[in-house]
Amino acid sequence: MIYTTCKYAPEELFAGFGEKVERLDPNPVSFSCADSCAHPNLCGFAKAVIEEVNRKKIRCLILTDCCDAMRKTFDTLQNMGLDFLYFLPLPHKRGEAEIRMFARELQKLEKAFRAFSGKSFSTARAEAASRAAMRPAEAEEDEYISLTGAHGGSMLREQIRRACPELAVRDDTCSGNRTFSPAETEAAAGESEEAFFYRYAGLLLSGLSPCMRMLNVREREKMTENPGLKGIVYHTIKFCDYYSFEYTGLRNRVQVPLLKIETDTTPQSSGQLKTRIEAFAETMRALKRKEKPGTAGTEMKKEEIRYAAGVDSGSTSTDVVILDRNRHIVGSAIVPTGMSAASGAENALQEALKAAGLTREDLDVIISTGYGRDALGFPSVTEITCHAKGARYLFGDVKTIIDIGGQDSKIIRIDDEGNVLNFIMNDKCAAGTGRFLEMQARALMISLEEMSSRGKAWKNEVRISNMCTVFAESEVVSLVAQNTDIADIIHGLNVSVAEKTVSLIRRGKGEPAYVMTGGVSKNSGVVSCLEEKLGCPVRVSEYSQLCGAIGAALIGLTAAP
């Protein structure tokens, strides 16, 4: 078996040898091997390849000269004793000179493999294989979600399919989409091997839709113009440069819902995406309902519902809100989640029912949301969709929600009906979250409450240059050692959180009116820095903690989760 990593790998050349080819689809659980023999800043895919070679005991591997990471992977794998490890240079341009050069490289590979395997190469077999890989002239126009960006693979495809079973998923990343556009050149009778390779090189370079590594990427725009396209999941890999670049442009260009996800190829990293992918599917469904009203699921008529409850199961607290059919809050509760999400939810429900003077039988619907939403046995909706509905309920004309919690921060843009237009999330590092402020408060030996008020008395501008929690902490400690005024330091920290947040807002294309929810919204120092940076007011409500639960209950009332 010959393994490859990229769609430009000449699979048909190996078919010409009668060899089987498989593209690696690695999802290692850890990078223990890669981290011991390569720098941790290598991209996740490169590390996954190293891991996979080691785990599967791969003997034959073709790497393509894709990027710095692949070059370094090649350098690293050379020490691992494979039988046939080949690095195929790949031009960036796709002109005549490049095709000629690439053809020569393919011939070199053919020669090297012939010498290694002792097998013979047949152009007829290779030709047949490349004909089999031609794109059918009439591509079907079914509705689909495109998974694009860097190396997708089966794990991500499966996850999207599960969240959105009604649509097909097309893999337009390096891992899929390997069909040639119908060739203009036909094999001439009695074609020489050299002529075949020239034609085949042209097919690979120009017949495949270009990846971001190629110089001219205009053609990629076509991928987003297909009428069947209903949504795009854009995948990037940490430390991969190519694809974040395209996303920047795509965001401004496409009309369909767009979700950016980042993984390092491990199952853990893709597991964390569940909420986002589900919220994305919910957004697409909401859009569809808007297009074709009357298609909402209606198991129970709206008039029949008396009371609906929303349960927001978070890691520290579980919040419940009960609404009557006129959307009035009749009861609510906030209780610590405790040991299990289920018991936390039960306690909160009981408390809210008590406050409302109702019994469990009065509740016609219960919708759960939050991190623990799937553990409760109720129909569930992601906290992103719920937050949007809840904020709309609480604040009326809000356009952008800034939610900064303890562990993550998100920006959600919503339309007039509280539907999510788009959202972005940062949950990879503590920078700019409540946790960042908590750690710094600890370093300053003050409480969070004190931190929230004292920063306002600042006099001199202090810049905290490190966003990384650990580095910032040592910066804070050394500022204290230099006798810097605590108020100035706190202000510096508030500014750095505000900057980080504004950058997230810009990326999410947020616009006023803004509201802020989540634990950090209680920190008035951060809120006022944010207002200054945005140049407009940011509203906060004392009920903002109930936002998610309210949204869930509202969705319950419409009976169309």
Add this chain to the structure above:
Amino acid sequence: MGGIVEKFGRAMDRLTASKPDTAAKVLRTAYKAFGWKQKHFPNKLLPPSKQYLATVCMDCMVKPLSNPGAYVLTSLFTPCELFYAMDLPPMCAEQYSTYANGAGAEHGFIEAAENAGIAETYCSYHKVVIGGVLSGVMPRPAAIVNTSLACDANNLTFRKAAEIFDVPQFYIDIPFRPSEEAVDYVEDQLREAGKWLEKVTGRRLSEEKLHEAVDNSRRTMQILEGLLPLRRERFVPSELTAELYEALLTHNALGLPETLHYAGLLEKDYQMAAPAAGRKILWLHTNPFYQKPLKDLFNYGQDPRIILTEMSYDALNGFAETDPYRFMAARVVYDTYNGPVKRRTDRAVEMAEASGADGAVLFCHWGCKETCGAAVLMQEAFDRAGIPLLVINGDGVDRRNSPDGQIMTRMKAFLEMLEMRK
């Protein structure tokens, strides 16, 4: 950061975001003023060659900035003799970022780039350039010409810049495997680039000037190569910044008569220098020239001292080629940054041995896969050669990624270790 630079930097951050035209003007004026100061009140701690070096580099920055619409934006590894032969001043992207940091102004550019969605892990040299382009502070060039060497960022930054500026771009692809075939291919591209530039700028490429420039390059490279043994025993004061200047001179500024003049001055300085003891460091890749404790450690003194920076000796190839295009092509194709990392590690060990380095430092610039990816193999190569190597992580431009404490603990421990070995 010094107080004045810090204040200037904060003001620049605000201007970058609100009044890019003013920001550009302020920056240009600041560089000019600083260049004037370097010329008339040179740093007395440095020898004549290095004093001169600083002014040449400042000129390389000020010229393009003063010629909006009439300069070429380019990458560090692009041979620039072509542009000199057309009187088109090149502006090296990496130099632009380094100078932005020198003015304390990198933060505003980085913020502009990150706000536009450029990944945090993207190389900060390139992030600053993108920020400069996006914010409108960098003046519009006449054209962009860049190579694929030495890293992926070159495939992205320049394409994006061309798109935003709406100027034509010429991309010189450097095949991964150094070979004569690759030289042929690059030679063809360089010829084509010359004709292309004539067409898009309306200027004429003077073959005579090209020959002159190439001749300057050749002679500069020969002098530098010849200095290697002298670096071993003698002490010529340097500083972190000067090490970067020299890297610029052996890339983009190759071909200028001033660069050749510098090489001559440096040769003289070495010839007149006294023999010296002290720990000698070979520095691999770029350096965080702004980092105060590191400056205190290495600037001007002889123990420890940086005797050689890899980036000034990676491109000394292809002297023998007589055709100017082939000469330039061979230089990039055989650059040690091209091809399998073994070429780079072999050459680094060779440099360490030739210059008698007691130890080497590999600076892993944040997000630089070219270097971070080579770290483990570099370590193995130096282990085999019995020369101590320290790998440190930091950032040549973005202060946020270069924590003083961590770098200094490692650096000091390493130097202590070298002391014990002596």
